[in-house]
Structure formats: C-alpha cells, structure tokens
Amino acid sequence: MVLNVLSTYGYNSKKDNCIVQCFDSDDLKRIRENLKSDLFLVQLIESPEETLKLKHFATYADGIGPWNKKILKEKINNKWTFTSLVSEAHALGLKVHPYTFRADALGEFPSFEKMLETLVIDANVDGVFTDFPDKVHKFFTEN
Numbered sequence: 036m037v038l039n040v041l042s043t044y045g046y047n048s049k050k051d052n053c054i055v056q057c058f059d060s061d062d063l064k065r066i067r068e069n070l071k072s073d074l075f076l077v078q079l080i081e082s083p084e085e086t087l088k089l090k091h092f093a094t095y096a097d098g099i100g101p102w103n104k105k106i107l108k109e110k111i112n113n114k115w116t117f118t119s120l121v122s123e124a125h126a127l128g129l130k131v132h133p134y135t136f137r138a139d140a141l142g143e144f145p146s147f148e149k150m151l152e153t154l155v156i157d158a159n160v161d162g163v164f165t166d167f168p169d170k171v172h173k174f175f176t177e178n
Contacts, residue, residue, distance in 0.1 A: 038072055048073040049097065054132070056100050056164070060092070067095040077132055080105070086120055089127055098130035098161065103150075106133055106158050110143070117158045125159075134164035136171065148174060 037055070046053035056077040057063045066072045078096040080086060083105075092099055101120060108116040124131050136150060144150040147167065151174045154160050165171045 038066065038070060038074075041074065046074065049075045054098075056132075060088075064095045077130075079134065086118075089123055089129065093127040093129050096129065098132055099124050100132045100134050100164060103133035103136065103154055103163075104142075106131075106154060106160065115153050115157065121159055130161040132162040132164055133160055136163045136165040136167065138167045138170055152178075 054075045058079045076096045077098045077100045078092045079100040108118050121131050138147040
C-alpha cells in the first residue's frame, strides 16, 4: 500500500529523493526483493546486536539509520570520539542516516548546530533524520 501511494506521487526510484525507513528487516527485505522497489531503503537499527549485521543489511538496504548515540563513543578533552559504525557501513557501500536529531532534546550537546557538526562533519554521516528540517537545511546550506 505504501509503495502504491508513493508511486502515485512520483516516487519510484532512488533518484526521486524518497527514503523508506523501517526497523523490521524482514519488511524492508520484502520491499526490495519481493516487491522489487528501487526506492532508497534504510534499515533502522537500535540494538547493539544489529550493528553486527551490516553485511546482511547491505544485501537489500541502501543505508542504515542508527540511533545517533550508537555513533558516539566517548568524549576526550572535550572532543567526541566515535565508534567504527560509520566507517564499517561505508566500507559496505551503505549510507548512514542516524536518527532523531532534535533541537529540543540536545543531551550532551550545547546546541543543535554543535550536534550536527559533531555527527555530520566530524563523524562523517551522510544525512540525518530530524523533526527540525528547517534547522538541518540551514546547517547544510551554511556549511
């Protein structure tokens, strides 16, 4: 049903700038293999065990969407270090779009812009899922 609605509005392939994301790997794999969708598919991941399945995800997904905290390792001398998740995903040809960047829930970051700078520039993620697209757009156009 989702694919039919997306197709009605012209979203049929990766070039159409539509991302379908899902936590259920079976559903996402079905969308790619059984339903033959060429949309950009992102496997959302939340558990530590799932970060070990990147090779499997690369067989049907175009990217992964980890919780952004899965990319942060520790802060040393006021600078973040990162897990190997982004580099491992990139080595398999997967894009990395962590979730969910919220300007009203900064956690350990002093500002939304610093959160974006840390993960987009320093950690080298490819994109982000956010509830504040205006702020993300502004960050990308200014950087």
